[in-house]
Amino acid sequence: MFNLQSLLRPHILTLTPYSSARDEYTGKEGVFLDANENALGSTTDSGQYNRYPDPYQWAIKERLAPIKGVRPEQIFLGNGSDEPIDLLIRATCQPGQSDASADNIIIMPPTYGMYEVSATINDVTLVKVPLTAAFQLDTDAVLAAITPGTKIIWICSPNNPTGNLIDPNAIRTILNAASHALVVVDEAYIDFAETASWTSELDNYPNLVVLQTFSKAWGLAALRLGMCFASEELIRVLNKIKPPYNISAPTQSLALEALDHEREKNEMVAQILADRQVLAEKLLSLPIVQHIYPSDANFLLVRFTDAKAVFEYLINRQVIVRDRSKVKLCEGCLRITVGTPDENERLLTELRQYNGPTT
Numbered sequence: 001m002f003n004l005q006s007l008l009r010p011h012i013l014t015l016t017p018y019s020s021a022r023d024e025y026t027g028k029e030g031v032f033l034d035a036n037e038n039a040l041g042s043t044t045d046s047g048q049y050n051r052y053p054d055p056y057q058w059a060i061k062e063r064l065a066p067i068k069g070v071r072p073e074q075i076f077l078g079n080g081s082d083e084p085i086d087l088l089i090r091a092t093c094q095p096g097q098s099d100a101s102a103d104n105i106i107i108m109p110p111t112y113g114m115y116e117v118s119a120t121i122n123d124v125t126l127v128k129v130p131l132t133a134a135f136q137l138d139t140d141a142v143l144a145a146i147t148p149g150t151k152i153i154w155i156c157s158p159n160n161p162t163g164n165l166i167d168p169n170a171i172r173t174i175l176n177a178a179s180h181a182l183v184v185v186d187e188a189y190i191d192f193a194e195t196a197s198w199t200s201e202l203d204n205y206p207n208l209v210v211l212q213t214f215s216k217a218w219g220l221a222a223l224r225l226g227m228c229f230a231s232e233e234l235i236r237v238l239n240k241i242k243p244p245y246n247i248s249a250p251t252q253s254l255a256l257e258a259l260d261h262e263r264e265k266n267e268m269v270a271q272i273l274a275d276r277q278v279l280a281e282k283l284l285s286l287p288i289v290q291h292i293y294p295s296d297a298n299f300l301l302v303r304f305t306d307a308k309a310v311f312e313y314l315i316n317r318q319v320i321v322r323d324r325s326k327v328k329l330c331e332g333c334l335r336i337t338v339g340t341p342d343e344n345e346r347l348l349t350e351l352r353q354y355n356g357p358t359t
């Protein structure tokens with residue numbers, strides 16, 4: 001049975017959170033002499049931004065909730081989704097333990113690097129259960145790896161860098177089996193996939209956490225705005241331990257503006273998917289391309305005859321892709337983001353002129 005209280009580090013349970021000046025008074029009328037701001041304004045052209053932003057970003061959450069089919073209280077917004085990744089680990093895992101009963105998190109490599117980096121920064125035991133050769137969960141091995149100390153199981157779907165969705169039946173099995181732990185489904189790339197988000201299951205699984213981001217389909221990587229959806233109880237804990245004003249005012253207003261244009265976001269996604277198809281077909285016609293893995297994301301994992309040399313060659317021609325050729329299960333692969341049609345053509349033109357390793 002899931003019990004959030006027993007999942008949390010004891011001192012987080014009893015923590016009195018920082019109470020910021022604007023916790024209660026954001027959006028209210030009055031003369032605000034409570035937060036040591038500069039009441040005269042700022043040196044920007046608009047003179048704006050002299051006031052602290054809403055610490056809980058309610059305007060965005062109220063706008064986002066119906067779009068995502070959740071309640072505003074089930075949303076946490078972070079400085080990128082990297083912020084909730086870190087906060088979830090800090091809320092639940094006691095650092096510095098290494099024996100068999102240690103608090104631990106489970107990841108399934110190859111996957112997004114920050115789960116491991118965040119765990120390492122926090123000195124938390126990391127258990128790795130590699131994906132199968134088909135880039136799916138090795139469900140039996142994951143189940144065998146779960147211990148009473150397991151606090152978080154990270155599932156990235158669609159997975160980075162492999163690009164595929166993880167079988168929902170396997171995710172359900174883990175959600176049911178690890179009922180004492182959080183199961184985080186990182187859906188950074190979900191808008192490019194044809195399946196529904198796991199957010200619709202939040203009320204069925206109190207241990208489910210879903211991560212999404214404005215950095216991919218919404219085209220707002222520079223904003224640094226990540227979404228975390230979970231039980232209201234867990235969101236209250238994240239709010240307790242987050243830095244007071246973690247989302248800036250410009251980010252909040254630009255996100256609100258973006259949310260008014262969901263249709264345009266969907267149109268961009270449709271174009272990226274069409275361009276992904278064209279790019280994949282053209283890449284496959286090149287003799288140096290051995291294989292392209294099916295993608296449910298806005299990138300392709302491509303196996304080359306000599307990935308490292310192709311990577312260096314492209315860098316020299318100012319076309320930068322991601323070298324994943326040394327990553328286990330991705331040997332010989334480069335990860336290529338779908339660019340604009342012109343950028344994709346440029347990549348293809350360079351690759352057509354490739355004459356093999358030069359060193």
Ligand code: PMP
Nearest residue numbers: 080081082112160188213215226
């Ligand atoms: N999750 C996955 C799977 C990612 O690939 C990325 C970024 N590449 C992130 C999370 C982080 O996204 P952000 O911090 O920009 O929201």
